[in-house]
Amino acid sequence: MNGQVSTQADVYSYGVLLLELFTGRRPTDDVFKDGLTLQKHVEGAFTEGAQVTGIADPSLFSDGEEEGEDNSDLVVGRHASERMTRCLESVLMVGLCCAKELPRERITIKDAVNRIETIKRLLLTTKIQSVQTTTLTFPQHKRVIGASSSPCDTALHGRVVPKQEHKQRLKRLDAIVSHPATAYRFRRDMTSYRITLRVAASESLVLSVAMELPRVLFISQYLLLCLNSLLLLCHSATVDQPSGSETDRTALLAVRAAITDDPRGIMNSWNNTLQFCQWPGVACDDPNHRERVTTLALESRSLRGVVSPSIGNLTYLGYLRLSNNNFYGGIPPEISRLARLKDFNLSYNSLSGTIPVSLSLCTNLLGIDFTGNLISGNIPARLGFLLKLLVLNLGLLDLSYNSLSGDIPPLLGRVVPLQYLVLNNNNLTGSLPNSLGNLASLIYLDLSSNSLSGSIPPSITNLSSLQVLDLSSNNLEGRIPEEIGRLTSLEFFKVSVNGLSGNVPPSLYNISSLQTLRMAYNQMSGTLAPDIGDTLSNLRLLDMASNRFVGQIPLSVANATLLRHIDLSRNNFSGRIPANLGNLPYLMQLSLGRNRLDARDALDWEFVSSLANCSLLKELRLAMNNLSGALPASVANLSTQLSTITLGRNQISGSFPSGIKNLVNLVTLAMNENLFTGSIPDFLGELADLGSLVLYGNKFSGNIPASLGNLTALNELILFDNYLEGSIPVSLGKCQGLNTLDLAGNHLSGSIPMEVFSIESLSNYLDLSSNYLNGTLPTEVGRLRNTPFLSVSDNRLSGEIPTSLGDCQVLQFLNLSNNFFQGSIPTSLSNLKGLEKLDLSSNDLSGSFPDFLAGLPFLKLLNLSFNDLDGEVPVDKIFSNSSQFSVVGNHKLCGGISSLHLPACSTHTSKKNRALILKVTLPIVVLILLFALFITCFYARKHKKHSLPDELTSDAPTKLSYLELMKATDDFSAENLIGVGSYGSVYRGVLDDGKTLVAIKVLNLVQRGAFKAFVAECEALGNIRHRNLLKILTTCASVDLRGNEFRAIVFDYIPNGSLESWLHPDTDQKLYSKRLGLLQRLDIAIHVAAALDYLHDHCETPIIHCDLKPSNVLLDGNMTARVGDFGLARHLSNATNRYLSSSSAIKGSIGYMAPGKPTKKKLFSKVCSLLMHLLGTYKRKWF
Structure with a gap:
């Protein structure tokens, strides 16, 4: 039977996973050594007097309020109820029955599903019914529970409580109610006008109490116990508890211990040398409690670590400021103990998780600032109970897929004293609540960069104290409220990038305090008020770009003398540009492009002379208007600080303005698509900062100035469609920062200087087409390793095509057509794996037909027409579609598809x-x-043969290309990397539709066994569909841009990650940021078992997963478990005995793989035993 696989191997792995799911311990933890295994660890909990809850995951007994799961009916304080205990016992018993060492002793996966579903059903009922108990026998210790023929039949049964243990539980019950912690809970409940009796005991205990005590006696006893609890609380506060100062000192030391990196050594002085109130960042300012910490301020100290929960013990703390550090993990819920806290600032760290709901208990809070973190989830509505709050700043810088979501809680409108509400750069949805209009003290409201919809509520205009209102970058629509003018204190009004429409409300022009008015990228219409500059005299910034405004630009704009930025571009303004703009002494930016502004004569161009008075002007953008005539000489008088001039797509004529040479700080000069004539002046080479020179589409003539080679900062030189002549200056080779060089459509002659091809920074394109260039194409062309577009078509080049072109592996477009190239087509072009378009037409190329071009995976267009090629034309790949290639004019060709009408090849x-x-x-x-x-x-x-299984080649979805996957993952960037496994990496990606989020598993084919894993996973997932199995969307079998073999599988994206990350969070996730409740764990156990049951018993050919473990179980948005990673999966023939297995046939993960049969090779056995002992994982008889 050697080499045979079995479904019982998966059952064993499932049993181990089940034990890990409810104990929180990996089978490979260091604690499991010297013969102790996870199974034996669990078995030991069933011995006489032991408690199963002692080995359970501690997070099962925490309040689930902030994790979204209410376990209040299952938990009393920190003690498990009897129902919960019974549930844990039953589930762990199922796990033990699955993880038996011998396959024949294990239950089937179907039995496991049925039993766990029954356990969940019983848990959710009022009480667990009594069932027949049985005997359970474990190695080295026995526990009598009943009588049964099979130990695994007890998995659903509770155990009989011995009489002695019954008495002990009665004592524990009294201790629970009398303990100071319980008394504190009772006092807290009394404070909130709620008295709750929550006693969880076994069924027998509840029944005995109910039968033996009259109702009156029971209530009396409870009241006495409550009184006793209060007395014990007082006593413990005066006798048993440590002093307040020692509590604070201990808490501060815990804070220091949680800091893992202190580059400035700030925490070194937190020692016994100084009294803790003198430690850096600590203050004790309460005159009535001079040894209690009131301030902890460690901002901007470059500290790294987690925020210690022990901060919750600093009960006199009023100011907690940890901003601008590198703290990670979650915000500890223990902060809710700080009843005196006023200022809470954690801004600009790397904190994650959700905002604790319990923060609402800090009722004295005046300010909350979590700006610049990675906090996710909803904004807790209970923050509306912080009635003293003045500042709520939850604005985040970059949250990617982890932003705050949900609606803005209407309860925030209750916090009447609130002055600052900052929720920008999140993913908040829904409409703006009307209750925001109740925040009469609000000064600053920033809701920008969210996904808010609906209209702006008129109640916003009730905020008479508001100074900043930023609603930009949302999905708001409708009109701006007519009553907006009631915001008489408003200084900043920003509603850009929305869908607002209608005219500007007239009342807006009455807000004389306005300094910034941004309405860009909306659908606003109408005209600007003629007196806008008179009424809004304090304006510094006016941005009305990309709307539908019409009419003339009001002359009164020049009366707002404080204006620095004016952007009225992308509208329908017409008429003259106001000639009085020179009255704006602070003007730095004037953008009027894409309008219908006119300039025909000198009078219309007077605004240029006026702008000479604006000595701070840096940007002048006038492109795409109706400006005509000559540019006035007064352009020479413009500010020397001017860095950008754009005049493109007008009808400006005349020669190149000589005054440009005075603008020594120019970075961008765009005069394209005008009617300029004459030569390009040499003085441009003196503008040392010039980075972009765009002069295409004019009538410039003469030579290209050699002085342009002095522009070492030049990155864009676009001169096409002019009448330039002469040779290409060799000096251009010195412009080593160029990424775009376009000299096409001129009258250039001579040879192409090899220096041009030494510009390795050409990462956009190089176009020298449609000139009169001659000579050969230099072999140095192979140095263009970063250039995706190269065209030298329509010239007079000759000689052979350089083989070095094969080194340009980034090329996507290559055009050598309409020249005089000779010889054969070099086979090195087969190295251009990313090539999409190749045009070699109208040359004198000869030799055999280049059938190797069929191997270019992304080639879409191929033109070989009008050459002298001979041989047979292939009929496969690109040559199977006549619309994608052309071979017309090659009279020696034969064969090919019938639509080519070529003669048959002679034999x-x-x-x-x-x-x-x-x-x-x-x-x-x-x-x-x-x-x-x-x-x-x-x-x-x-x-095995390297081909995809039939399941994925017959009816699979459309396959994706390598380029599509590269685009979807942003070039497989580290930001999109989800995880790395044995055979490859998994990336998050967004497909071309912008909506489909996928997970892309890229195989590392260098790793031995990776291809087999790829084939195995495709075979396993090809034709199976189940809600608890990871769905494969498609595959990619291609080559990358360097010609290496590429394999990938595309799955549905599972947002909640793996079960591993929930059971064992990383240190930067914090335990309470990822927590699973009892019911969630039961559901996960059922889902995984259901998936295995489907694989084993409901597939045409049974499938064995062979590598079941928490990292291969994924949780979707609804916390539904999906089993994935079938890289080791095996198909099981019908003749196979399901109860026979061999470890030699099954490769899995240590700790989860079923034990194999004994081997006769003693040396091999000893080596394996030694290795297993060193790893400390398998704790059973090995091999």
Whole structure:
């Protein structure tokens, strides 16, 4: 039976996973050594007097309020109820029955599903029914529970409580109610006008109490116990508890211990040398409690670590400021103990998780600032109970897929004293609550960069104290409220990037305090008020771009003399540009592009002379208007600080303005698509900061100035469609920062200087087409390793095509057409794996037809027409579609698809030649065949054929290309990396539709066994569909841009990650940021078992997973478990005995893999035993 696999191996792995799910311990934890295994650890909890709750995951007994699961009916304080205990006992028993060492002793996966579903059903009922108990026997210790033929039949039954233990539980019950912690809970409940009796005991205990005590006696006893609790609380406060100062000192030391990196050594002085009130960042300022900490301020100290829960013990703390550090993990819920806390600032760290709901208990809070973190989830509505709050700043800088979501809680409108409400850069949805209008003290409201919808509520205009209102970058629509003018204190009004429409409300122009008015990228219409500059005289910034405004630009704009930025671009303004703009002494930016503004004569161009008075002007954007005539000479008088001039797509004529040379700080000069004539002046080479020179589409003539080679900062030189002549300056090779060089459509002549091809920074394109260039194409062209677009078409180039072109592996578009190239097409072009378009037409190329081009995976267009190629045209790949290639004008070609109408290839050979060929080739062919047969037989046993299974080639979804996956993952960036496994990496990606979020598993084919894992996973998931199995969307079998083999599988994206990350969070996730409740764990156990049951018993051919473990179980948005990673999966033949297995056949993960059968090879056995002992994982008889 060696080499055989079995479904019982999966049952064993499931049993181990079940035990880990409810104990929180991995089978490979260091504690399991010296013969102790996870199974024995659990078995030990069933011994006489032991408690199963003692080995359960501690997080099961925590309040689930902040994790979204209410376990209040299952938990009393920190003690498990009897129902919960019974549930844990039953589930762990199922796990033990699955994880038996011998396969025949294990239950089936179907039995496991049924039993756990029954356990969940019983848990949710009023009480667990009594059932027949049985005997359970474990190695080295026995526990009598009842009588049964099979130990695993007890998995659903509770155990009989011995009389002695019954008495002990009665004592514990009294202790629970009398303990100071319980008394504190009672006092807290009394404070909130709630008295709750929550006693969880076994069924027998509840029944005995109910039967033996009259109701009056029971109530009296309870009241006495409550009184006793209060007395014990007082006593413990005066006698048993440590002093307040010692409590604070201990808490501070715990804070220091949680800091893992202190580069400035701030915490070094937190020692016994100084009294803790003198430690840096600590203050004790309460005059009535001079040894109690009132302030903990460690902002901007470069500290790294987690926020210690012990901070909750600093009960006199009023100011907690940890901003601008590197704290990670979650915000500890223990903060809720700080009843005196006023200022809570954790801004600009790397904190994650959710905002604790219990924060609402800090009722004295005046300010909350969590800006610049990674906090997710909803904004707790209970923050509306912080009635003293003045500042609520939850604005976050970059949350990617982890932003705050949900609606803005209407309860925030209760916090009347609130002055600052900052929720920008999140993913908040819904409409703006009307209750925000109740925040009469609000000064600053920033809700920008969210996904809010609906209209702006008129109640916003009740905020008479509001100074800043920022609603930009949302999905708001409708009109701006007419009553907006009631915000008489408003200084900043920003509603850009929304869907607002209608005219600007007239009342808005009455807010004389306005300094910033941003309405860009909306659908606003109408005209601007003629007196806008008079009424809004304090304006510093006016941004009305990308709307539908019409009419003239009001002359009164120049009366708002404090204006620094004016952007009215992308509208329908017409008429003259106001000539009085020079009255704006602080003007730095003037953007009027994409309008219908006119300038025909000198009078219309007077605004240029006026702008000479604006000595701070840096940007002048006038492109895409109706400006015509000559540019006035006064352009020379413009501010020397001017860095950007854009005049493109107008009808400006005349020669190049000489005054430009005075603008020594120019970075961008765009004069494209005008009517300029004359030569390009040499003085441009003196503008040392010039980075972009765009002069295309004019009538410039003469030579390209050699002085342009002095512009070392130049990154864009676009001169196409002019009348330039002469040769290409060799000096351009010195512009090593160029990413775009376009000289096409001119009258350039001479050879192409090799220096041009030394510009390795050309990462956009190089276009020298449609000129009169001659000579050969230099071999240095192979140095363009970063250039995706290269065209030298329509010139007079000759010679052979350089083989070095094959080194340009980033090329996507190559056009050498309409030249005089000769010789054959170099085979090195087959290295251009990313090539999409290749045009070699209208040359003098000869030789055999380049059938190797069929191997270019992304080639979409191929033009080889009008050359002198010969040979047979293939009929596969790109040559199977006549719309994608052309071979017209090659009269020596034959074959090909029928639509080419080429003659059939001749097969006639003379008898003499045929005999000669046979004599020479037949022995060689025979030897080759024999050698190939030998190699095939040799490797057949070790390697499967490298092809996708039929399940994924017959009816699979449309496959994705390598480029599509590269785009979806942002070039497989580290930001999108989800995880790394044995055979590859998994990336998060967004497909071209922008909506489909997927997980992309990229195989590392260098890793031995990776391809087998790929095939196994495809075979396993190809035709199976189940809600608890990871769904495969498609595959990618291609090559990357460097020609290496590429394999990937595309799955549904599972947002909640793996079960591993929930059971064992990383240190930067904090335990309470990821927590599973009891019911969730039961559901996960059922889901996983259901998936295995489907694989084992409901597939056409049973499938064995072979590697079941928490990291291979994923949780979707509804916390539904999905089993994935079938890289080791095996198909089981119908004849296979399901109860026989061998570890030699099943490769899995240590700790989860079923034990194998004994081997006769003693040396191998000893080595394996030694290795297993060192790893400390398997704690049973090995091999």
